[in-house]
Amino acid sequence: MELQSYIEGKWQRGNGNGATLVNPATEQTLGTATADGIDFSRALAHARNEGGPALAQMSFAQRGEMLRTIAKAIHAQRDELLALAMANGGNTRSDAKFDVDGAIATLTAYADWGTELGLGPLLADGDATQLGRSARLFGQHVFLPKPGVAVHINAFNFPAWGLGEKAAAALLAGMPIISKPATSTALVAYRIAQIIVDGKLAPTGVFS
Numbered sequence: 001m002e003l004q005s006y007i008e009g010k011w012q013r014g015n016g017n018g019a020t021l022v023n024p025a026t027e028q029t030l031g032t033a034t035a036d037g038i039d040f041s042r043a044l045a046h047a048r049n050e051g052g053p054a055l056a057q058m059s060f061a062q063r064g065e066m067l068r069t070i071a072k073a074i075h076a077q078r079d080e081l082l083a084l085a086m087a088n089g090g091n092t093r094s095d096a097k098f099d100v101d102g103a104i105a106t107l108t109a110y111a112d113w114g115t116e117l118g119l120g121p122l123l124a125d126g127d128a129t130q131l132g133r134s135a136r137l138f139g140q141h142v143f144l145p146k147p148g149v150a151v152h153i154n155a156f157n158f159p160a161w162g163l164g165e166k167a168a169a170a171l172l173a174g175m176p177i178i179s180k181p182a183t184s185t186a187l188v189a190y191r192i193a194q195i196i197v198d199g200k201l202a203p204t205g206v207f208s
Contacts, residue, residue: 001031003190005038006197008046009204014038019183024090033183033190043178043208047149050205051176056145059121063172064114066202070167071107073195074100074160081160081188088187089159099157100188103164110168121174145174156182159189171206178208 018034
C-alpha cells in the first residue's frame with residue numbers, strides 16, 4: 001500500500017519510495033509513505049483560507065455534530081481499524097481497542113460539549129459592560145477562533161486517539177487542522193483520514 005497525503009483538498013503522492021511500514025511482529029512490509037515534494041506552505045494556505053472561514057460560519061452545535069458524525073463513521077469501521085492497529089502497531093487487540101475506542105469516545109465527548117455550547121459561533125468573555133450614561137451603548141468581550149491552522153504532530157503509540165483528541169478540541173474551537181501521524185504506525189491514521197475524506201464529513205480545508 002502506498003500512503004498518500006490529503007492536502008489542498010485532494011490526495012497527493014510524495015516523491016520517491018519514502019519510509020517502509022512493517023508489521024513489527026513479523027517484519028512483513030505493509031506499505032510505504034513519504035511527504036517529500038508536498039508543498040506545505042500551500043497546504044497551510046488552503047487550510048487557513050478555506051477551512052477557517054467554513055468553521056467560523058458554523059455554530060458550536062454544528063461543529064459538535066460534525067465531530068459526532070466522524071466518531072460514528074470511525075465506529076462503523078472499528079473492526080478494520082483494530083486489525084490495522086494489530087498489524088502495523090504490533091498491538092494486542094486490547095491495546096488496539098484502547099486507542100481506537102479512545103478516539104471515538106473523545107470525539108463524542110467534544111460533540112456533546114458542542115451541543116451544550118449551543119447555536120452561536122463564539123463565546124462571551126464575562127458580562128457585557130455599559131459604556132455610556134444610558135443603556136444604549138454596551139461593550140462585550142468575546143472569544144473568537146484563531147485565524148490560523150492547528151498543526152498536530154502525533155505519537156506512534158496512539159495513532160487514532162492522538163488524531164481524535166487533538167482534532168476534537170481544535171475543530172470545536174473553530175480551527176482547521178493538519179494532522180501528521182508518526183510514519184511507522186501511520187496505517188490507522190491513514191484509514192481514519194480516508195473515512196473522513198471519502199465520507200465528506202468535514203468542509204474543504206477543515207481536515208488535512
